[in-house]
Amino acid sequence: MKKFFQLLIRNRLAAAGGVALSIVVLLALLTPILPLQEPNVTNTANRFVKPFSEGHLLGTDHLGRDMLSRLLWGTRLSLAVGFAAAIFAAFFGAAIGIVAGYFGGRTDNIIMRGVDMLMAFPYILLALAIVAALGPGLVNALIAVAAVNVPFFARNIRGVTVGIAHKEFVDAARLAGLSNTRIILTEILPNVIPVIVIAMSTTIGWMILETAGLSFLGLGSQPPQADLGSMLGEARSALITNPHTSVVPGVMILIIVMGINLLGDGVRDALDPRLRSGALTRPMAATVVERESQPPAAHAEGVLTMTDLETQFHVGERVYKAVNKVSLNVAPGECLGVIGESGSGKSVTALSVMGLVASPPGVIVGGSVRYKDAELIGMKYGRLRELRGDRVAYIFQDPLATLHPLYKVGDQLVEAIQVHHKVGRAEAWKRAVDLLKQVRIPNAESRAESYPHEMSGGMRQRVGIAMSLANDPDVIIADEPTTALDVTVQAQILSLLNDLRRERGLAIIFITHDFGVVAQLCDRVAVMYAGRIVEEGPTQAVLDAPAHPYTKRLIACVPELGEGRRRLEAIPGLPPAVDRLDPGCAFAPRCLKKEAACVTREIELARVGGRAVRCLYPETDLKEAAE
Amino acid sequence: MTGYILKRLISAIPVLFGITVIVFLIMAMIPGDPATAILGSYATPENVEKLNRDLGLDQPLVARYFIWLGNMLQGDFGRSFALNRPVLDEVLDRFSATLILAGTSFVLCAVFGIAAGVVSAARQYGFADKAITFAVLLGISIPSFFLGMMMILIFAVNLKWLPVSGMYAIYGGGDLPDLFWHLLMPALALAVVATGVVARLSRSAMLEVLRQDFIRTARAKGVNERRVVWRHALKAAMVSIIPVLGIQAGFVLSGAVYIEMVFQWPGVGRMLVDAILKRDILLVQGGVVFVAACYVLFNIAVDVAQSLLDPRIKT
Ligand code: SF4
Numbered sequence: 001m002k003k004f005f006q007l008l009i010r011n012r013l014a015a016a017g018g019v020a021l022s023i024v025v026l027l028a029l030l031t032p033i034l035p036l037q038e039p040n041v042t043n044t045a046n047r048f049v050k051p052f053s054e055g056h057l058l059g060t061d062h063l064g065r066d067m068l069s070r071l072l073w074g075t076r077l078s079l080a081v082g083f084a085a086a087i088f089a090a091f092f093g094a095a096i097g098i099v100a101g102y103f104g105g106r107t108d109n110i111i112m113r114g115v116d117m118l119m120a121f122p123y124i125l126l127a128l129a130i131v132a133a134l135g136p137g138l139v140n141a142l143i144a145v146a147a148v149n150v151p152f153f154a155r156n157i158r159g160v161t162v163g164i165a166h167k168e169f170v171d172a173a174r175l176a177g178l179s180n181t182r183i184i185l186t187e188i189l190p191n192v193i194p195v196i197v198i199a200m201s202t203t204i205g206w207m208i209l210e211t212a213g214l215s216f217l218g219l220g221s222q223p224p225q226a227d228l229g230s231m232l233g234e235a236r237s238a239l240i241t242n243p244h245t246s247v248v249p250g251v252m253i254l255i256i257v258m259g260i261n262l263l264g265d266g267v268r269d270a271l272d273p274r275l276r277s278g279a280l281t282r283p284m285a286a287t288v289v290e291r292e293s294q295p296p297a298a299h300a301e302g303v304l305t306m307t308d309l310e311t312q313f314h315v316g317e318r319v320y321k322a323v324n325k326v327s328l329n330v331a332p333g334e335c336l337g338v339i340g341e342s343g344s345g346k347s348v349t350a351l352s353v354m355g356l357v358a359s360p361p362g363v364i365v366g367g368s369v370r371y372k373d374a375e376l377i378g379m380k381y382g383r384l385r386e387l388r389g390d391r392v393a394y395i396f397q398d399p400l401a402t403l404h405p406l407y408k409v410g411d412q413l414v415e416a417i418q419v420h421h422k423v424g425r426a427e428a429w430k431r432a433v434d435l436l437k438q439v440r441i442p443n444a445e446s447r448a449e450s451y452p453h454e455m456s457g458g459m460r461q462r463v464g465i466a467m468s469l470a471n472d473p474d475v476i477i478a479d480e481p482t483t484a485l486d487v488t489v490q491a492q493i494l495s496l497l498n499d500l501r502r503e504r505g506l507a508i509i510f511i512t513h514d515f516g517v518v519a520q521l522c523d524r525v526a527v528m529y530a531g532r533i534v535e536e537g538p539t540q541a542v543l544d545a546p547a548h549p550y551t552k553r554l555i556a557c558v559p560e561l562g563e564g565r566r567r568l569e570a571i572p573g574l575p576p577a578v579d580r581l582d583p584g585c586a587f588a589p590r591c592l593k594k595e596a597a598c599v600t601r602e603i604e605l606a607r608v609g610g611r612a613v614r615c616l617y618p619e620t621d622l623k624e625a626a627e
Numbered sequence: 628m629t630g631y632i633l634k635r636l637i638s639a640i641p642v643l644f645g646i647t648v649i650v651f652l653i654m655a656m657i658p659g660d661p662a663t664a665i666l667g668s669y670a671t672p673e674n675v676e677k678l679n680r681d682l683g684l685d686q687p688l689v690a691r692y693f694i695w696l697g698n699m700l701q702g703d704f705g706r707s708f709a710l711n712r713p714v715l716d717e718v719l720d721r722f723s724a725t726l727i728l729a730g731t732s733f734v735l736c737a738v739f740g741i742a743a744g745v746v747s748a749a750r751q752y753g754f755a756d757k758a759i760t761f762a763v764l765l766g767i768s769i770p771s772f773f774l775g776m777m778m779i780l781i782f783a784v785n786l787k788w789l790p791v792s793g794m795y796a797i798y799g800g801g802d803l804p805d806l807f808w809h810l811l812m813p814a815l816a817l818a819v820v821a822t823g824v825v826a827r828l829s830r831s832a833m834l835e836v837l838r839q840d841f842i843r844t845a846r847a848k849g850v851n852e853r854r855v856v857w858r859h860a861l862k863a864a865m866v867s868i869i870p871v872l873g874i875q876a877g878f879v880l881s882g883a884v885y886i887e888m889v890f891q892w893p894g895v896g897r898m899l900v901d902a903i904l905k906r907d908i909l910l911v912q913g914g915v916v917f918v919a920a921c922y923v924l925f926n927i928a929v930d931v932a933q934s935l936l937d938p939r940i941k942t
Binding site for chain 2: 013113114116117118120121122123124125126128129130131132133134135136205209212213216217218219232236239240243246247250253254257258261262265281282283285286351354356358381385386387388389390393394396398401402403404405406407415416419420451453454467470
């Protein structure tokens with residue numbers, strides 16, 4: 001609650017709206033006791049006195065009535081009418097919505113049909129029809145405006161009620177033999193009141209506007225009584241000669257409605273958890289780079305080399321070290337597996353390469369990624385974009401989400417080609433079909449005309465692979481491309497990738513959480529834990545004799561690989577949150593071999609030949625293994 | 628596609644019936660004898676008797692409804708006594724003026740609203756975003772009739788750039804440019820609120836879409852940012868923007884009543900207000916049914932547009 005008010009106050013516009021609104025409401029409440037002139041006493045000798053004249057701060061209108069007094073009385077009336085309309089609409093709308101939602105079935109069906117019918121009207125038109133039937137007048141205008149807003153409330157409240165009506169506590173009350181009325185009043189109503197209040201806050205501005213509108217048309221308040229709308233309506237004939245009589249009530253309506261809207265927006269923003277967490281911010285075209293030091297020299301050869309890469313998520317005050325000094329490299333024709341649990345930073349590592357980490361909150365704070373001789377981290381966006389998809393391509397997990405749902409797959413392939421090559425559409429389409437054939441999609445010509453949702457998961461993933469091949473890249477980064485697929489399809493996709501790499505000399509970085517997949521495809525493997533590499537080496541060597549306790553446990557999770565024995569041993573405990581890492585080994589809380597020394601200081605990645613491990617008491621002594 | 632359109636048209640029939648029922652029931656709330664109410668000052672005994680005979684006003688409610696509906700289906704919306712001409716003729720005359728006004732406003736609100744929303748989202752928290760957000764807030768808070776009056780004051784009276792009111796100049800007007808100059812202010816005044824609403828929604832729809840995985844795919848392909856925003860993201864965002872456009876169409880269509888009053892535009896809204904004040908019941912009834920029916924048909928067009936955009940919708 002305190003946080004809510006802090007957020008609200010920090011939002012200066014909302015605060016300004018709140019203050020303006022409070023002043024207006026206060027003035028309206030105090031109007032009867034303020035020393036004002038009579039609002040309805042005419043004095044034709046004193047017509048159209050300009051504002052700021054003596055005795056008439058805001059001047060007088062066409063009948064010589066004091067504008068200030070009329071303005072405050074009119075405001076009072078407009079606010080009262082708008083508020084009353086909101087209460088009426090909320091009351092009847094909520095009643096209808098609760099009945100429909102609580103009883104469901106036929107009742108619900110019939111009521112909601114009626115509501116839909118009402119909503120089929122352009123709604124000011126409906127208000128006009130109601131006023132036409134009841135006759136012009138302020139009360140009738142109020143009824144009309146309230147009535148046309150009832151469907152809106154009914155629909156909202158019904159939705160919420162349906163959700164509550166099947167909760168356990170309601171069932172329990174029913175079993176206890178409480179009457180429906182009792183249940184609605186004691187169990188349902190308290191739960192929907194917040195929704196009603198929020199719906200009122202969003203609509204009250206409208207209702208004030210609409211009642212003012214009807215009065216403006218001469219269908220609302222009748223002379224001599226005047227709300228803001230009818231003041232404006234009466235002033236219209238004198239608009240050109242004496243604009244102040246129009247401006248005064250018009251500006252007041254504007255202040256009121258704007259105040260309500262500002263305050264309402266502020267409240268909604270402050271209540272929205274997504275806004276608070278930054279989940280609604282737009283990711284930039286490329287990940288932000290805030291690297292203070294010079295990029296380090298490449299630690300190894302390769303077509304793609306990452307050195308001490310550091311990517312973090314900055315959320316408010318917190319810093320999540322998702323990728324913590326990761327060094328990896330891959331050579332042409334080689335497949336490097338990067339394995340870890342979700343949250344280990346393996347995907348972020350992959351996305352950092354071409355600046356695809358969503359930013360905000362992602363920030364690359366250090367390290368280097370080198371493609372051939374070009375430094376990718378901090379590269380100008382234009383250059384980086386030229387390399388994306390052309391030299392370094394991605395294959396993503398879950399192609400249903402990663403392919404555009406509204407474009408044909410053929411067109412998505414055509415785009416991938418045309419972004420980097422000046423070719424005509426017909427030519428590009430031909431190439432697109434060829435690509436689909438290369439990834440062994442049957443009936444490629446007709447499949448190119450399909451939309452992603454019309455394909456199976458395996459076919460979609462083949463499209464994803466075809467897209468990554470579109471420009472014959474040097475490096476493919478595959479981020480869990482087979483996770484969503486069943487085992488047979490997975491095997492097909494893996495062998496496809498394997499063939500492509502042999503035929504084209506592609507370098508592949510393969511991100512996965514599954515050692516079985518690594519065993520099938522990868523030459524080398526790097527194991528990540530809590531944003532760091534904990535072990536690295538040739539796949540077979542690591543599988544035969546894992547050095548890091550974590551690697552050993554990961555391997556044990558895969559039945560066919562775990563030393564021939566079929567044991568499924570999940571690793572107890574959870575990977576640590578990367579925003580508050582304790583010193584020393586991150587795996588320590590889950591490690592069975594942990595000693596005091598493990599948590600006192602940083603543990604280096606010890607390299608021996610082609611292998612490396614970050615552990616004080618490794619399962620396999622690498623020096624021995626090397627000999 | 629034709630099948631889908633047909634299906635939607637058929638499903639609109641019950642809605643159209645519902646509309647006539649609602650309008651009929653509302654009008655049945657008029658206190659007193661209906662014939663006298665309809666005739667108002669023309670209520671001589673002969674007239675009352677004739678009207679009772681024609682419209683079956685002395686019969687029970689249900690019978691009266693079906694007589695009215697039957698007449699309407701034959702194109703007979705009754706007769707306006709105040710204007711002494713058939714309701715349908717008057718409505719059709721006036722509706723064309725409203726259609727020009729509301730149609731222009733609708734196009735304006737769609738184009739500017741979406742553009743503002745996209746720019747706002749693409750520059751989130753930047754200067755353009757803040758400026759647009761504030762302008763939108765101002766736009767949705769200002770009563771259109773007040774805005775219209777202020778526009779007249781500034782652009783017609785003080786600057787003398789545009790005509791004060793009306794649809795054509797009284798002398799020597801009547802051609803397209805003349806219509807254009809007369810249309811400019813009312814169409815803008817009417818479009819402002821709707822533009823604000825569309826801009827707001829487009830912004831949030833775009834922000835939602837820009838975080839999706841397929842946007843990251845487009846970037847990974849090397850698509851440039853402008854194309855990512857205006858093609859990939861906007862196309863996907865349109866799926867949630869189009870229904871709002873449908874709602875806003877209803878808003879400009881009915882909100883035109885204020886603007887027509889302010890600018891003396893000879894549309895259906897002004898006709899309805901005059902009719903209400905003169906208690907010309909049949910004209911109100913017919914006008915409301917006609918406009919509401921047009922809106923229902925327009926919404927079918929919106930659904931069709933949606934199905935053209937989104938292949939996932941079963942047609
Ligand atoms: S360093 Fe210590 S705690 Fe960490 S994995 Fe090795 S033995 Fe376990």
